[in-house]
Amino acid sequence: MIEIPGKTIAEKILSAHSGTDARAGDIVIADVDFVMGQDGTTPLAIRALADMGVVELFDAGKVAVVMDHSCPSPVEGVSELHTMMREFGKRTGAKVYDVGDGVCHQLIPEQGHVVPGDLVVGCDSHTCTYGALNVFSTGVGSTDGAAAMAAGKLWFKVPETIKITLSGELPPGVFSKDVILAIAGELGADGATYQALEFAGPAIDAMSVEARMTVSNMAIEVGAKAGLMRADAKTLAWYEGRSEREPAPVDPDADAAYVRELELDVSGLEPQIAAPHQVDNVSPLVEFEGTPIQQGVIGTCTNGRLEDLGIAASMLSGRRVHPDARLIVAPASRRIYLDAMAAGYIQTLVEAGAAVVTPGCGPCVGTHNGVPSDGENVISTANRNFRGRMGNSEAFIYLASPAAVAASVIEGRIADPRTYFE
Amino acid sequence: MSAIQARAFKYGDDINTDYIISGKHKFKSADMAAMAVHAMEDLDPDYHAKVSREGGFLVAGKNFGMGSSREQAPLVLIHSDTRAVLAKSFARIFYRNAINTGLPVVECDTDLIDDGDELDLDLAAGYLKNVTKGTDIPVKPLPSVMAQLLEEGGLAAHFRKHGGFNI
Ligand code: SF4
Numbered sequence: 001m002i003e004i005p006g007k008t009i010a011e012k013i014l015s016a017h018s019g020t021d022a023r024a025g026d027i028v029i030a031d032v033d034f035v036m037g038q039d040g041t042t043p044l045a046i047r048a049l050a051d052m053g054v055v056e057l058f059d060a061g062k063v064a065v066v067m068d069h070s071c072p073s074p075v076e077g078v079s080e081l082h083t084m085m086r087e088f089g090k091r092t093g094a095k096v097y098d099v100g101d102g103v104c105h106q107l108i109p110e111q112g113h114v115v116p117g118d119l120v121v122g123c124d125s126h127t128c129t130y131g132a133l134n135v136f137s138t139g140v141g142s143t144d145g146a147a148a149m150a151a152g153k154l155w156f157k158v159p160e161t162i163k164i165t166l167s168g169e170l171p172p173g174v175f176s177k178d179v180i181l182a183i184a185g186e187l188g189a190d191g192a193t194y195q196a197l198e199f200a201g202p203a204i205d206a207m208s209v210e211a212r213m214t215v216s217n218m219a220i221e222v223g224a225k226a227g228l229m230r231a232d233a234k235t236l237a238w239y240e241g242r243s244e245r246e247p248a249p250v251d252p253d254a255d256a257a258y259v260r261e262l263e264l265d266v267s268g269l270e271p272q273i274a275a276p277h278q279v280d281n282v283s284p285l286v287e288f289e290g291t292p293i294q295q296g297v298i299g300t301c302t303n304g305r306l307e308d309l310g311i312a313a314s315m316l317s318g319r320r321v322h323p324d325a326r327l328i329v330a331p332a333s334r335r336i337y338l339d340a341m342a343a344g345y346i347q348t349l350v351e352a353g354a355a356v357v358t359p360g361c362g363p364c365v366g367t368h369n370g371v372p373s374d375g376e377n378v379i380s381t382a383n384r385n386f387r388g389r390m391g392n393s394e395a396f397i398y399l400a401s402p403a404a405v406a407a408s409v410i411e412g413r414i415a416d417p418r419t420y421f422e
Numbered sequence: 423m424s425a426i427q428a429r430a431f432k433y434g435d436d437i438n439t440d441y442i443i444s445g446k447h448k449f450k451s452a453d454m455a456a457m458a459v460h461a462m463e464d465l466d467p468d469y470h471a472k473v474s475r476e477g478g479f480l481v482a483g484k485n486f487g488m489g490s491s492r493e494q495a496p497l498v499l500i501h502s503d504t505r506a507v508l509a510k511s512f513a514r515i516f517y518r519n520a521i522n523t524g525l526p527v528v529e530c531d532t533d534l535i536d537d538g539d540e541l542d543l544d545l546a547a548g549y550l551k552n553v554t555k556g557t558d559i560p561v562k563p564l565p566s567v568m569a570q571l572l573e574e575g576g577l578a579a580h581f582r583k584h585g586g587f588n589i
Contacts, residue, residue, distance in 0.1 A: 027567055029587060040445070043452045044493050052581035070449045077450040125491040125515055141493040141519035143577045151586050155567055189436050190485035194514055223488065223513055278436065365445040386440040386489065393444075393464045 006253020008161040009228040010196040013136040013250055017119040024160040024259070032062075033118040035148045038104045039067045040365075041123035043081045044142035046088050049150060058152030060093030064113060066104040067097065068360040074368040094149075102333025102359040105129040105217065105301035110333055112243030116231040117250045121148050125220045126301050126383065131197075132209065132216035133238070134231035134249055139220060159196040159225045160259035162187075166203035168267030173418030175311075176211035177303060177381065177401035179203070180218040181272035182264065185282025193223035195259060198252060203266045204229060209238040210305040217302045218383050221279040271417055274399040277387040285404055288414045292324070294376040296409035298354075298402050299330030299362040303381035306339050308402040313345035315406040315420050321353035322412030327405075328370045329354045330362025366391030379408045425544040426505045426526075427553070428477045432537035433465060435483035439516065441465045442487065442495040457494060458501035470502045477503040479543070481535050484509065487516025496520040506543055508532055508550075521568045524576040529562040545572070 007015065011022055018028035037045050042065045057063050065085050073079040089096035097107055104122065107113075109130050114120050116134035121127065125139035140154070148154045166179065197219050204212060212229055219227025229235075231249035239247055271285040298304070298312050309331060321327045329349055331337040337359050340346050346356060357363075363370030364382045371391035372378050378390060378397045385397035400408075403417035447460045462469035462480075472478070480499060486509035487495060496519050499507065506526035510533075520527045526545055535541065540553040550559040564572065567589050574580045580588070 027565065029589070040449050040492060040494075044497075047452065048578050051578035054581070069445075075450060081449075081452065123491055125489065127491075139491040139515055141491050141515060141522060143493060143522040144518060147577055147581060147587070150581065153587065155587065155589060157565070189488055190511065190513070193485065193511065223485065225514060365449075367445055367449045371446075384440070384489065386438045388444045388446070388464045389440050391444075391446045 005257040006255040008196070008256045008258065009134070009198055009250050009252050010136060010159055010161055010226060013117060013119055014156060014158050016117070022158045024158050026158045027155060028158060029153050029155050030119055031153050032121055032148050034108065034113050034120045035063045035145060036104055036108050036120070036122035036124070036127065037065045037142070037145050038069055038124050039071060039078070039081060039085060040069045041142045041145065042085050042088070045123055045146040045149065046084060048143040048146035052146060052150060054150040057092050057094060057149050063149050064095040064097060064108065065089060066101070066107055067099060068103045069365055070367040071360050072099045072358060100334055100358050102336070103301045103304065103361050106305070106332035106336065109133055110242070110335060115239060115243050115245045115247040116235065117248030121145060121154055126217055128219040128224065128227045129213050129217040129301060131219060131227040132212035132229050133235055134229060136226055136228065138225050157194070159194060161196045161198050162192055162260045162262065163198045163200065163258040165201040165261070165263045166199065166266055167201050167263065168203055168265040169206065170203065170266050170269065172421035173403060174269050174271055175401040175403060176207050176214045178269055178272040179266055180215045181274055181282050181399065182269060184218060184221050184274070184280050185272070187222040189222065189278060189280045191222040195224055196226040196228060197224045198228045200230065205232065208307060209234055210307045213305070214302055221383060271401060271404050273404065273414070274385055276385055276396040276398065279384055279399065285400060285414065286416055288398065289416060291414040292377060293379050293408045293413055294325055295370065295372055295378040296325060296327045296405045297363055297370065297378065297380035297382065298327070298405050299332065300364045300382040301332060302383040303402050304330055304332030304336065306336050308381065309336070309340045309345045309349070310343065311402050312406040313348040315403060315417070316352035316354070316410065317348050319352060319410050321409045324412045325409045327354040327409045328363055329356045330369070331359045333359050363390055365389065379405050379414060381405055425542060427540065427542050428479050428505050430479045430481045430535050430537060430539045430541055431469070431473055432481040432535065436485045436488055437465065437482050438489035439487060439492050439495045440489060443492065443498045448492055448494045454494065454497045454501045458498040461498040461502045474503045477505050479541055480504045480507045481532050482507065482509040483532060484511045486512050488513040491515045491519070493519045493523060496523045496525040500525050508535065521572050522577040524572065526572060530559050534559050
């Protein structure tokens with residue numbers, strides 16, 4: 001007799017949403033629970049809807065558009081696109097997030113639009129972030145997003161899954177960002193193309209929900225379609241009061257079939273750094289210690305959450321940003337901004353010399369808010385360091401944890417954060 | 423889809439969407455023709471000028487189109503008169519976006535193609551010939567859903583035609 005193996009989280013969520021017995025490799029048409037677009041992608045989705053001859057959304061309550069990438073608008077062209085998004089919201093009833101609300105990947109889960117077990121698409125590659133919350137969420141382009149907004153469904157190829165088990169306990173000064181950077185270095189930029197990642201193990205269990213989101217956020221940096229985790233008590237507690245919908249957590253079967261299994265003991269992990277101009281160009285941070293830094297960035301959908309601002313504030317408390325460096329902080333949402341103010345983090349960071357900018361993408365994608373100049377070195381908590389990413393192709397971007405960015409702007413050079421946690 | 427003949431313009435591995443169209447341009451407008459002059463500019467400032475002269479194939483190594491979900495990436499390539507992208511492998515979102523917007527993408531062994539080679543591509547027949555070298559290059563067929571979408575002129579055209587998904 002042939003044994004039929006169990007299913008991964010991806011296979012289960014896609015089965016439930018397509019009404020089929022979905023297995024890796026199958027192509028299914030599945031119902032989506034939510035569709036999101038941001039200001040770089042929504043205008044093209046609006047245009048695609050017009051091209052399709054679609055006037056009404058499948059369910060306006062399940063669509064949101066977010067102005068975050070270039071907001072507040074730095075130039076007329078962007079202002080026009082923002083106006084187009086606001087009008088789209090008025091015309092269709094889609095939820096609009098405007099100046100200062102925050103970055104899409106924080107808002108969609110934070111505002112309770114998604115719950116465990118959901119299938120979500122977003123017109124932004126880092127939509128995979130909500131995998132940390134047991135949501136199968138994946139990035140699509142504007143036309144796919146428009147089709148999902150119109151029909152409430154989309155076609156998917158059911159991905160194979162790579163299981164990554166993280167054991168051990170993170171040493172002081174080493175964070176979830178270092179874990180995912182190490183994994184990106186190990187797997188490479190196309191190590192999981194067309195596949196999903198499933199993260200598990202005691203080191204994941206020990207992480208806060210915020211820290212887990214940092215991990216899932218970067219699944220796309222190895223080409224993965226999703227970066228999934230189970231929902232545990234912490235996840236469910238995090239959802240309390242955010243959504244009226246019932247979470248429907250999805251666990252993988254014990255005998256699920258994985259295409260590959262990796263194990264990493266994080267106990268011996270050092271702070272990691274991705275050097276220019278590739279995210280998988282990862283080494284232990286100490287190899288770059290001493291490299292002069294002109295700009296530090298703490299924020300983005302990877303590391304702009306309360307915990308991240310708290311770590312930076314604790315390190316910068318009573319210290320100052322080095323005179324040769326500057327620090328830009330972008331809280332990931334209005335709510336985080338308010339919570340960080342209440343906790344005193346914003347006060348501390350500003351006193352230490354940081355410039356706090358509007359909640360949103362900040363300088364991540366090079367449209368405004370801190371474009372570096374030629375030859376400058378930037379250390380950032382973001383997820384991408386491609387050449388030209390921050391608006392100048394002659395600048396150099398290093399990616400690291402919020403603690404590493406804080407240590408580096410204090411010292412004006414790439415610095416090991418562990419000395420601040422002794 | 424009928425056969426396409428054009429010259430190959432060859433680049434390397436892991437070409438990300440920031441190279442194809444940088445964020446600093448992407449967000450400013452929805453006018454793809456105007457934006458197309460910046461296609462690939464951080465890798466090759468002359469890309470648009472070279473390819474738009476007579477059309478061409480963009481040939482690359484592995485993992486073409488990694489990075490963001492920006493559909494501006496295939497659109498600026500189309501507006502630069504890129505007839506198809508040929509690569510050893512593609513990043514997932516770019517691959518879908520290309521098909522959805524009507525840009526043919528071909529997985530094949532691009533080591534068999536040099537910059538400047540004349541190529542002859544017939545996607546429907548699954549046929550790629552390097553005319554300069556006189557060799558046939560095997561191509562990996564598109565999944566049938568994608569072949570259908572490309573044939574119908576992209577996803578928006580598919581929707582217009584069928585009033586929704588019909589795959
Ligand atoms: S913060 Fe950066 S990576 Fe995240 S959504 Fe915004 S631009 Fe993209």
